[in-house]
Amino acid sequence: MRTPIIAANWKMHKRVAEAVEFAAAFTHRGEAFTGVETILCAPFTALYSLGARLAGTNTALGAQDVYWEPKGAFTGEISVEMLTDVGCRYVVIGHSERRALFGETDADVNKKVRAALTGGLRVILCVGETLAQRRSGETAAVVTRQLQGGLNGLELADPADLVVAYEPVWAIGTGENATGDQAQEVCALVRQRLGELFGAEPAQSVRIQYGGSVKPANVAEIMAQPDIDGALVGGASLEVEAFAAICSGARP
Ligand code: PGA
Numbered sequence: 081m082r083t084p085i086i087a088a089n090w091k092m093h094k095r096v097a098e099a100v101e102f103a104a105a106f107t108h109r110g111e112a113f114t115g116v117e118t119i120l121c122a123p124f125t126a127l128y129s130l131g132a133r134l135a136g137t138n139t140a141l142g143a144q145d146v147y148w149e150p151k152g153a154f155t156g157e158i159s160v161e162m163l164t165d166v167g168c169r170y171v172v173i174g175h176s177e178r179r180a181l182f183g184e185t186d187a188d189v190n191k192k193v194r195a196a197l198t199g200g201l202r203v204i205l206c207v208g209e210t211l212a213q214r215r216s217g218e219t220a221a222v223v224t225r226q227l228q229g230g231l232n233g234l235e236l237a238d239p240a241d242l243v244v245a246y247e248p249v250w251a252i253g254t255g256e257n258a259t260g261d262q263a264q265e266v267c268a269l270v271r272q273r274l275g276e277l278f279g280a281e282p283a284q285s286v287r288i289q290y291g292g293s294v295k296p297a298n299v300a301e302i303m304a305q306p307d308i309d310g311a312l313v314g315g316a317s318l319e320v321e322a323f324a325a326i327c328s329g330a331r332p
Contacts (some may be wrong), residue, residue: 084330085287085310087119088317099126100133105320107137113327119170131167142170148191160199171196172204176249186229197241204243205230211250220269227273236278239285244270245312251292263290264305271307296325303330
């Protein structure tokens with residue numbers, strides 16, 4: 081039985097005070113989503129204060145990116161140790177915005193995933209095809225390449241350390257979510273590929289999220305799919321009401 085896992089991806093939103101205020105209101109409602117693992121992935125600047133506010137609650141702290149080197153002359157970058165130091169448990173790696181806007185490659189993603197897992201962070205690895213790739217029938221090939229590239233050479237000591245988020249790029253921030261069937265088809269493929277990489281048993285335990293215009297109204301359809309264990313939520317995670325409704329909608 082895989083524990084449902086819902087993560088907020090705030091992207092470049094929320095100042096420190098807004099993040100802390102959100103956490104206070106959100107954790108207050110914790111009973112509404114008992115049995116669901118919840119994570120707030122905040123901008124770097126809010127992590128320290130947000131981590132202090134989340135300490136002792138059931139909601140984990142997450143970052144949205146990390147650099148693979150442990151320390152040194154890498155102006156502007158943030159290491160795994162810096163993230164664990166402020167209380168991060170999770171890090172999102174390989175989000176499509178980072179791939180498209182900042183040129184992140186599967187090789188970069190692989191280095192980040194390795195560094196994160198070695199340093200004790202759990203990883204939310206994002207994969208997903210663009211609309212053009214879907215239309216030309218490349219979805220399976222793209223997702224397979226991103227998984228194999230991102231997880232190349234890795235050993236998975238504990239399946240709970242890895243979450244894969246399937247996020248079709250055409251569904252992100254567009255209001256147009258994938259249907260339950262479309263999402264399930266790719267998430268089943270993700271689980272099959274994880275089986276080839278790590279063995280069938282660990283692959284059954286890895287949580288797979290769907291991301292792309294998840295909202296309170298469609299979370300039930302998403303969660304009803306056999307290979308989908310949660311959601312990575314952008315826009316709808318910015319408001320406490322909507323995000324709490326999504327989390328309670330994911331209860332088993
Ligand atoms: P969205 O974003 O929920 O706003 O579509 C999801 C994401 O980018 O993780």
